[in-house]
């Protein structure tokens with residue numbers, strides 16, 4: 673049997689960011705969750721870099737800290753904010769190389785606590801103001817849970833309106849039994865490309 677080669681959207685987001693990020697970069701995890709993406713980002717940017725993380729749930733901040741500590745990431749390499757990513761611009765005003773969004777709910781916690789389209793759009797706008805030229809925004813959407821479909825549509829519409837300054841890519845499996853997670857990624861264009 674042939675191997676199944678299409679990646680999960682979360683893995684694809686990480687693969688693209690791994691190709692982009694360099695030691696010393698500043699990056700944002702807009703939805704910390706259990707810290708898997710934050711750990712990945714911290715490993716990409718190294719001890720000279722910084723990961724700034726947001727989540728509304730204290731459990732997410734705690735499990736993210738535990739994960740990074742357990743992997744030997746020094747504390748000065750990350751800072752967490754227990755608030756909505758919609759408040760991103762209050763905490764970050766310097767350019768960043770990348771912002772990761774992994775929407776939806778915290779696995780293992782209350783599935784009613786989900787990212788909300790209107791806050792996600794506010795955060796995406798804030799992210800688009802601080803990502804440097806060549807930098808990237810990745811958004812994994814989960815249309816399979818209540819509200820997730822509306823959020824995915826809002827994200828796709830927002831991405832389609834970003835005009836000439838960004839390369840925009842969608843990765844989505846079609847004809848699936850249930851609505852499948854999908855990835856939207858934007859890379860800020862270099863001048864003239």
Ligand SMILES: C[S@@+](CC[C@H](N)C(=O)[O-])C[C@H]1O[C@@H](n2cnc3c(N)ncnc32)[C@H](O)[C@@H]1O
Pocket residue numbers: 702703704705706707708709710726727728729732755756757758774775776777778779785786787788791
């Ligand atoms: C799918 S999980 C993120 C997974 C995470 N990136 C990881 O690697 O483990 C989604 C997270 O978004 C968080 N969240 C929900 N609304 C949010 C908001 N307005 N701002 C920031 N985080 C939010 C949830 O609490 C949950 O932890």
